Amino acid sequence: MKASRLERKVGLVLAVGSAVSVGLLTLGIVAMGASQIGPLDRPFPRFDLGRVPADLAAIEPAGFLWLGLLAVILTPSVRVAASLVGFAASGERRMTAVALIVLAIICLSAILGAGG
Amino acid sequence: MAGLLLLVFGGGVAGAFGALLGLGGGVLIVPLLTLGFGLPLREAVGASLVCVIVTSSAAASVYLERDVANLRLGMTLEMFTASAALAGGLVAFALPDRALALMFAALLLYVAATMARGRGADLAVKPAPDDPEAVAPAPAEAPGNGLAASLSGPGYRVRNLGRGVLGSLVAGIVSALFGVGGGIVKVPLMNLAMGVPLRVATATSNLMIGVTASAGGLIYLLRGGIDPYVAAPLAVGVFAGASLASRMADRVDLRLLRVLFVAVLVVTATQMALKGLP
Numbered sequence: 585m586k587a588s589r590l591e592r593k594v595g596l597v598l599a600v601g602s603a604v605s606v607g608l609l610t611l612g613i614v615a616m617g618a619s620q621i622g623p624l625d626r627p628f629p630r631f632d633l634g635r636v637p638a639d640l641a642a643i644e645p646a647g648f649l650w651l652g653l654l655a656v657i658l659t660p661s662v663r664v665a666a667s668l669v670g671f672a673a674s675g676e677r678r679m680t681a682v683a684l685i686v687l688a689i690i691c692l693s694a695i696l697g698a699g700g
Numbered sequence: 701m702a703g704l705l706l707l708v709f710g711g712g713v714a715g716a717f718g719a720l721l722g723l724g725g726g727v728l729i730v731p732l733l734t735l736g737f738g739l740p741l742r743e744a745v746g747a748s749l750v751c752v753i754v755t756s757s758a759a760a761s762v763y764l765e766r767d768v769a770n771l772r773l774g775m776t777l778e779m780f781t782a783s784a785a786l787a788g789g790l791v792a793f794a795l796p797d798r799a800l801a802l803m804f805a806a807l808l809l810y811v812a813a814t815m816a817r818g819r820g821a822d823l824a825v826k827p828a829p830d831d832p833e834a835v836a837p838a839p840a841e842a843p844g845n846g847l848a849a850s851l852s853g854p855g856y857r858v859r860n861l862g863r864g865v866l867g868s869l870v871a872g873i874v875s876a877l878f879g880v881g882g883g884i885v886k887v888p889l890m891n892l893a894m895g896v897p898l899r900v901a902t903a904t905s906n907l908m909i910g911v912t913a914s915a916g917g918l919i920y921l922l923r924g925g926i927d928p929y930v931a932a933p934l935a936v937g938v939f940a941g942a943s944l945a946s947r948m949a950d951r952v953d954l955r956l957l958r959v960l961f962v963a964v965l966v967v968t969a970t971q972m973a974l975k976g977l978p
Binding site for chain 1: 701703704707708737738739750753754756757758760761762763764765767769771772775776778779782783785786789790847850910911913914915916917918919920921922923924926927928929930931932933935936939
């Protein structure tokens with residue numbers, strides 16, 4: 585059975601997101617090995633979005649690792665956003681609302697997570 | 701360096717087991733990290749959520765391309781799995797480690813019992829959509845409102861949406877509390893209660909896991925519950941193991957694997973329970 589255009593596009597978003605995430609994480613692991621960092625070394629770096637660009641520029645493992653982990657966690661949200669655009673374009677109002685609600689819940693997770 | 705490789709390898713084994721048996725691998729990753737590497741349970745759950753999202757995104761892309769996953773049904777149920785995962789993520793940070801360990805032991809025993817009855821292997825086999833065993837018996841006049849009808853797919857009609865909502869709430873909480881995908885709840889629910897063919901239910905559950913786990917995962921990430929040094933090698937290992945296993949699924953004796961897996965789960969559940977006892 586052939587997938588509809590929307591399903592194909594959404595599937596592509598997930599495939600690209602997976603490839604980018606795993607690629608970034610692999611770069612981070614290589615950098616960890618090169619920097620002699622073990623997985624159980626403590627304390628581990630805390631997530632700080634503001635530091636990521638500087639860590640990337642300095643080829644610090646944490647920069648690649650956090651960017652990869654962000655890509656992992658945000659890929660499903662990008663998939664929902666892509667679905668939202670597709671549903672809106674095809675006039676599926678009910679599914680557009682569903683996609684908006686799912687995105688709102690994910691945003692609320694980020695807000696509550698940051699507030700803790 | 702040895703620790704790094706060990707973690708990649710451990711993730712690979714968990715990913716391969718998960719893919720062959722139709723599970724996300726989270727039920728193995730959390731005990732591996734807590735019992736094997738001595739990590740706190742909450743950090744293990746955070747790392748496991750990352751792995752679960754990676755495998756879900758990779759598998760769901762293929763399921764969507766092949767038109768097996770039901771995007772509209774999955775997204776409708778995601779409203780409830782994601783809400784519950786949000787609540788579960790907040791609860792996980794309020795519960796003591798011991799209580800979480802005891803609850804995880806109970807989850808492992810539930811999964812072991814489900815696998816022993818054969819349901820887990822059913823998930824991995826993924827029969828063809830025209831296989832009569834794959835579709836739960838549907839009533840001649842499938843009841844349902846306009847919404848249920850609009851979520852139905854070719855050859856089946858979604859029913860009992862209310863039960864689907866309740867089950868999705870349970871799956872979401874379980875996912876965020878224990879770092880698992882929740883497919884062990886969602887697949888039987890969609891197949892048996894909602895009339896969705898097994899293959900579609902498995903694919904749709906896989907699609908939903910990503911959003912569910914990311915709602916919980918964001919809370920873990922922003923509250924310092926994800927260790928990048930552990931989560932990254934583990935996720936890459938799980939991705940590689942699951943990809944490899946899905947290519948050799950036809951050559952593996954799933955019955956033997958299931959017996960082995962049940963035994964591992966029972967032993968692990970005992971150890972997790974001991975960890976949780978005062």
